Amino acid sequence: MQKVFERTPSIKECHTHYCPGCGHGIVHRLVAETIDELGIHDRTIGIAPVGCAVLAYNYMDVDMVEVPHGRAPAVATGIKRVLPGNIVFSYQGDGDLASIGAAEILHATHRAENLTVIFVNNAVYGMTGGQMAPTTLNDQVTSTSPQGRTVKHDGYPLQVSEILAVLPGSIYIERCSVYNPAQVRKTKKAIQKAFQLQIDGAEGLSLVEVLSPCPTYWRKSPVQAMKWIEQEMTKVFPLGCIKDTTL
Amino acid sequence: MSEKILMCGNEALSEAAIIAGVDAYFGYPITPQNEVPAYMARRMPQEGRVFLQSESELAAINMVFGAAAAGKLAMTSSSSPGISLMQEGISYMCAAQMPAVVVNVMRGGPGLGNISPSQGDYFQATRGGGHGDYRTIVLAPGSVQEMADLTHKAFELADLYRIVVMVLADGLLGQMMEPITLDHLKPIKTKAKPWALTGAKGRKQNIIKTLLLQGNELEVLNLKLQEVYRQIGDEQTRYDTYQVEDADIILVAYGITSKITRAAVSKARQKGIKAGWVRPITLWPFPSKVLTELAKEPRIFLAVEMSNGQMVEDVRLAVGGGGPVLFYGRAGGAVPTVDEVLEHIEKIMLPEVMKKA
Numbered sequence: 001m002q003k004v005f006e007r008t009p010s011i012k013e014c015h016t017h018y019c020p021g022c023g024h025g026i027v028h029r030l031v032a033e034t035i036d037e038l039g040i041h042d043r044t045i046g047i048a049p050v051g052c053a054v055l056a057y058n059y060m061d062v063d064m065v066e067v068p069h070g071r072a073p074a075v076a077t078g079i080k081r082v083l084p085g086n087i088v089f090s091y092q093g094d095g096d097l098a099s100i101g102a103a104e105i106l107h108a109t110h111r112a113e114n115l116t117v118i119f120v121n122n123a124v125y126g127m128t129g130g131q132m133a134p135t136t137l138n139d140q141v142t143s144t145s146p147q148g149r150t151v152k153h154d155g156y157p158l159q160v161s162e163i164l165a166v167l168p169g170s171i172y173i174e175r176c177s178v179y180n181p182a183q184v185r186k187t188k189k190a191i192q193k194a195f196q197l198q199i200d201g202a203e204g205l206s207l208v209e210v211l212s213p214c215p216t217y218w219r220k221s222p223v224q225a226m227k228w229i230e231q232e233m234t235k236v237f238p239l240g241c242i243k244d245t246t247l
Numbered sequence: 248m249s250e251k252i253l254m255c256g257n258e259a260l261s262e263a264a265i266i267a268g269v270d271a272y273f274g275y276p277i278t279p280q281n282e283v284p285a286y287m288a289r290r291m292p293q294e295g296r297v298f299l300q301s302e303s304e305l306a307a308i309n310m311v312f313g314a315a316a317a318g319k320l321a322m323t324s325s326s327s328p329g330i331s332l333m334q335e336g337i338s339y340m341c342a343a344q345m346p347a348v349v350v351n352v353m354r355g356g357p358g359l360g361n362i363s364p365s366q367g368d369y370f371q372a373t374r375g376g377g378h379g380d381y382r383t384i385v386l387a388p389g390s391v392q393e394m395a396d397l398t399h400k401a402f403e404l405a406d407l408y409r410i411v412v413m414v415l416a417d418g419l420l421g422q423m424m425e426p427i428t429l430d431h432l433k434p435i436k437t438k439a440k441p442w443a444l445t446g447a448k449g450r451k452q453n454i455i456k457t458l459l460l461q462g463n464e465l466e467v468l469n470l471k472l473q474e475v476y477r478q479i480g481d482e483q484t485r486y487d488t489y490q491v492e493d494a495d496i497i498l499v500a501y502g503i504t505s506k507i508t509r510a511a512v513s514k515a516r517q518k519g520i521k522a523g524w525v526r527p528i529t530l531w532p533f534p535s536k537v538l539t540e541l542a543k544e545p546r547i548f549l550a551v552e553m554s555n556g557q558m559v560e561d562v563r564l565a566v567g568g569g570g571p572v573l574f575y576g577r578a579g580g581a582v583p584t585v586d587e588v589l590e591h592i593e594k595i596m597l598p599e600v601m602k603k604a
């Protein structure tokens with residue numbers, strides 16, 4: 001019998017702590033597959049964020065460090081500057097990257113650090129119980145926007161990828177999602193490219209934003225959550241390549 | 248013969264770090280330590296090492312974290328407000344047992360304060376500074392020569408104990424120039440770092456983390472850290488004394504105030520007052536034992552600081568009920584003069600002399 005799919009070596013054989021229907025597991029797998037397919041397992045160093053993915057090192061079998069909330073791009077900079085031959089990636093949520101760590105990602109990009117950033121946007125703070133994030137949509141109900149987010153009170157959802165794309169230090173930025181198999185495959189391609197650019201020593205930062213479901217704090221079933229990404233989230237966060245200087 | 252060179256404290260510590268073998272410097276501008284990043288920006292690339300100006304002190308300490316996690320010798324320097332911003336990162340690094348050196352060239356506070364010398368960050372430096380139950384080794388240079396020597400020592404200790412070492416100086420020590428020698432300093436011998444993140448080639452994955460959720464693993468880490476701290480206390484406590492044997496009054500001071508108080512002690516001796524002097528070189532671990540010993544004889548202790556009284560608390564803890572512990576200090580960027588300290592000694596000792604007579 002022909003084997004058509006198997007666990008990639010850089011993902012561990014274990015249960016995760018993620019809720020049913022969470023997108024982090026899919027994104028972990030795509031990152032691990034990419035690492036194995038590109039043959040960079042032996043020189044890859046990952047940064048786990050503060051957020052639901054804090055335990056990413058329990059699932060991804062590469063060297064990893066867990067860092068203060070939002071500071072992953074600074075830690076990644078420290079590593080990459082002293083080990084330029086290694087492949088360094090950060091894995092960050094939207095609270096981590098777009099809120100408390102906005103300065104760090106902006107400046108890592110502005111310095112054109114040769115890094116790969118996986119940015120998982122689930123429009124809420126998952127780990128702390130579903131509070132409003134800068135990426136929360138207008139009218140979206142969270143524990144800290146119980147009547148739904150309003151522009152008057154909390155402003156607009158923050159489009160970090162578009163902001164970073166303005167900076168000459170970013171070389172590749174794509175927004176993807178995992179709401180259906182076709183989108184998962186596109187996400188994989190984007191992640192591969194973001195790592196390949198670092199391997200090639202391209203001068204600048206690559207970032208893949210992944211719109212990812214949080215059924216628990218969206219108060220939706222896993223299927224409804226996937227639909228909500230497709231129908232609502234993509235209106236505010238349009239999918240596609242935002243910037244590619246390599247074309 | 249060792250060559251004498253004229254350098255300011257900030258430059259001296261920078262060159263000493265380079266000699267020790269620092270692989271990477273990260274920092275953000277703040278007075279009165281700007282000579283450090285300027286020196287490093289010029290010298291580190293000459294040595295083929297990393298210099299990077301960060302976007303903030305938050306970023307700087309986390310870049311240090313990254314470089315340390317990669318197994319390299321890294322440092323940052325700043326002054327009081329910037330050091331406050333670094334505290335979260337220092338706590339993480341101490342939890343993860345990352346070796347690194349942090350230099351604080353203290354300035355007047357609180358708040359933005361001023362850019363004059365101060366010793367107002369003693370509490371912050373010696374009590375951990377950030378959240379959680381941890382310590383950093385704190386070294387207090389008392390001269391430009393020691394800015395170099397103790398920064399060099401800081402790398403040795405950081406690497407040896409896998410701990411953050413703070414060099415606690417002040418604006419005066421940073422700015423003033425003295426002839427010093429560097430010839431005696433050599434690259435430090437670093438320990439093997441099997442825990443470092445280098446890519447999991449031919450070995451299992453390395454993980455550096457500080458979230459410990461399972462059972463009592465966080466308590467186990469805490470106990471392990473406390474054991475390291477106890478060992479450091481036993482092995483690394485440093486201090487200096489001057490004319491303490493027969494002293495009726497002992498001045499306790501560190502850093503630049505130790506220079507001032509030592510001169511005041513000499514002058515007091517000329518006036519027939521039996522004054523002595525203890526200078527803590529490690530502020531943590533604090534040299535309590537020497538003070539406890541000295542307090543066995545009837546003596547007065549006078550702590551002198553450029554603060555409103557911080558180290559004096561450690562002196563009181565060490566002296567216990569052994570004798571009166573008094574305090575003289577200037578804060579907000581003011582520096583006590585030798586005569587001011589002398590006057591204070593006389594004020595205390597004349598009634599004492601009268602009482603004895």
Ligand SMILES: Cc1ncc(C[n+]2csc(CCOP(=O)(O)OP(=O)(O)O)c2C)c(N)n1
Nearest residue numbers: 050051052069093094095096124125126127
């Ligand atoms: C300095 C600091 N502030 C706040 C927290 C609490 N905290 C932990 S995770 C988190 C939000 C994470 O949200 P996000 O980055 O969106 O990731 P998700 O959990 O949704 O995957 C917050 C606020 C913290 N650990 N540290």
